[in-house]
Amino acid sequence: MMNILVTGGDGQLATCIKDIASNELNFIYTDYLALDITCLSSLESFFKAHPIAYCINCAAYTAVDEAESHPKAAFNINETGAKNLALVCKKHDTILIHISTDFVFDGTKSTPYTELDSPNPLGVYGASKLQGEKHIQSILSKYFIIRTSWLYSEHGKNFVKTMLRLFQERDLVKVVDDQIGSPTYAGDLALFIHRIIALKSPHYGLYHFSNLGATTWYGFAKAIRALSKSNTEVVAVPTSEFPTKALRPSYSVLDMTNTQEVFGIEIESWEKRLSKVVSRCH
Numbered sequence: 391m392m393n394i395l396v397t398g399g400d401g402q403l404a405t406c407i408k409d410i411a412s413n414e415l416n417f418i419y420t421d422y423l424a425l426d427i428t429c430l431s432s433l434e435s436f437f438k439a440h441p442i443a444y445c446i447n448c449a450a451y452t453a454v455d456e457a458e459s460h461p462k463a464a465f466n467i468n469e470t471g472a473k474n475l476a477l478v479c480k481k482h483d484t485i486l487i488h489i490s491t492d493f494v495f496d497g498t499k500s501t502p503y504t505e506l507d508s509p510n511p512l513g514v515y516g517a518s519k520l521q522g523e524k525h526i527q528s529i530l531s532k533y534f535i536i537r538t539s540w541l542y543s544e545h546g547k548n549f550v551k552t553m554l555r556l557f558q559e560r561d562l563v564k565v566v567d568d569q570i571g572s573p574t575y576a577g578d579l580a581l582f583i584h585r586i587i588a589l590k591s592p593h594y595g596l597y598h599f600s601n602l603g604a605t606t607w608y609g610f611a612k613a614i615r616a617l618s619k620s621n622t623e624v625v626a627v628p629t630s631e632f633p634t635k636a637l638r639p640s641y642s643v644l645d646m647t648n649t650q651e652v653f654g655i656e657i658e659s660w661e662k663r664l665s666k667v668v669s670r671c672h
């Protein structure tokens with residue numbers, strides 16, 4: 391049976407991968423304590439002890455604003471960690487499936503970003519994730535880098551769960567209305583990753599994955615409110631009224647054409663997917 395290593399095994403996406411059972415594959419989930427991706431010698435010992443066919447890297451420094459004050463930590467995990475994984479995967483002929491982000495883009499486009507568009511991150515988080523991508527591409531030939539956006543699910547901390555909580559606590563919630571992107575159900579990304587492995591896909595490379603369509607955080611919040619039947623008022627505000635440490639792209643919709651064509655997958659719209667998931671996020 392093939393061993394599949396999932397690093398960052400306690401995070402949101404890893405937990406969604408765990409939710410999809412498979413009897414034909416042996417998934418090994420490691421958290422930060424069991425396997426720290428910033429420690430090359432630990433990775434080497436682990437890969438020596440376990441033959442790993444695929445490594446799914448769900449480990450990351452994901453605190454976008456915190457990264458501005460802690461760039462060393464962000465680059466250590468998102469750049470050095472990704473590089474370390476690429477090095478051990480190369481040595482052990484393991485296929486690396488690595489997750490990256492729409493925040494590698496600066497948001498100056500007004501049409502969906504393709505895999506061929508040039509990244510230009512606005513903040514430390516995006517810059518550290520981009521460096522991770524670059525190391526993987528220069529070290530490995532057998533890799534899948536999947537850039538995704540606005541992840542949410544029943545697990546971990548995410549926008550949907552935060553909104554559902556605020557709708558219970560407050561009469562009014564202000565949400566920014568000038569950043570456009572595509573909400574993505576982490577369970578759909580987990581299914582896509584399972585599909586890559588099930589197909590034993592030889593189509594290595596860089597891909598985008600999100601649910602289809604686009605909205606603003608305000609539009610996303612309004613949709614969550616409607617589905618939860620809350621009476622809380624949702625008010626649109628500009629980003630300037632909600633200053634954060636990190637700059638965020640005002641537009642980061644990912645073009646899904648290539649991913650759909652190469653893997654022959656159908657992807658749901660963000661609205662349809664949200665309506666199926668909201669009740670499970672309470």
Ligand SMILES: NC(=O)c1ccc[n+]([C@@H]2O[C@H](COP(=O)([O-])OP(=O)(O)OC[C@H]3O[C@@H](n4cnc5c(N)ncnc54)[C@H](OP(=O)(O)O)[C@@H]3O)[C@@H](O)[C@H]2O)c1
Pocket residue numbers: 397398399400401402403404421422425426427428447448449450451452467471489490491492519537538539540541542546547
């Ligand atoms: N969430 C989003 O909206 C979003 C959007 C676009 C792309 N992405 C990308 O999608 C991927 C999955 O995101 P997610 O939402 O599942 O993130 P998450 O819930 O924050 O999970 C990341 C996991 O990595 C662990 N980790 C941190 N440092 C580590 C280390 N040195 N070694 C091993 N594990 C470590 C974290 O552990 P601790 O909690 O103990 O630190 C956490 O369990 C990430 O690559 C992220 O950059 C996320």
